[in-house]
Amino acid sequence: MRERKRDPADPQPPAGRRTRENADPGPLLRALKFTRIPGNTIAEACARYGVSPGAYRAAKRAHGTPPYTDHERLLTAVAWFAGRADWKQVLGFLEWINEAPESEAAVRAGLDALVAAGTLHLDAPDVWALAADWP
Numbered sequence: 001m002r003e004r005k006r007d008p009a010d011p012q013p014p015a016g017r018r019t020r021e022n023a024d025p026g027p028l029l030r031a032l033k034f035t036r037i038p039g040n041t042i043a044e045a046c047a048r049y050g051v052s053p054g055a056y057r058a059a060k061r062a063h064g065t066p067p068y069t070d071h072e073r074l075l076t077a078v079a080w081f082a083g084r085a086d087w088k089q090v091l092g093f094l095e096w097i098n099e100a101p102e103s104e105a106a107v108r109a110g111l112d113a114l115v116a117a118g119t120l121h122l123d124a125p126d127v128w129a130l131a132a133d134w135p
Contacts, residue, residue: 027051028059032066033135037076038097071119073097074110075134078120087126 031045046053068076077093078085085093090111094102111128114120123129 025059028055029063029066030135031056032059032063033068033072036065036068037079037135039080070106070110071114072135074107074114075119075130078128078130079134083130084123085128090128 027049028051031042031049031051034040034045034048035042042053042056045051046056051059073094074090076097077090080093081089091102091104091107094107111120115122115128119131119134120128121131
């Protein structure tokens with residue numbers, strides 16, 4: 001049995017078919033953020049989040065490079081060190097990617113906020129670890 005042709009005026013794709021329009025944007029945006037962590041490749045992001053390279057490129061064209069919030073920069077610093085980083089590693093990473101020194105008070109306040117939110121946890125004094133996979 002042949003599939004009926006789709007009416008161009010109908011915005012809904014046939015049942016069970018995934019298109020770029022109805023694809024879940026969550027994994028695509030996570031893949032875009034994952035590739036911003038130094039050392040991560042597009043191929044790794046596509047494999048990790050189950051997106052095709054074509055969908056990744058289309059999302060990059062559509063969304064550009066999503067900017068990191070201050071908290072996401074802190075999470076990136078911890079993720080860079082395999083999900084567990086001490087105070088010097090976090091500060092050094094932030095200075096490296098920003099090419100400018102960070103305010104220690106602002107960094108500590110951001111880390112404390114992430115611990116309070118449950119995104120990070122303290123493994124030891126001044127050693128933070130990701131509570132879940134990020135991004």
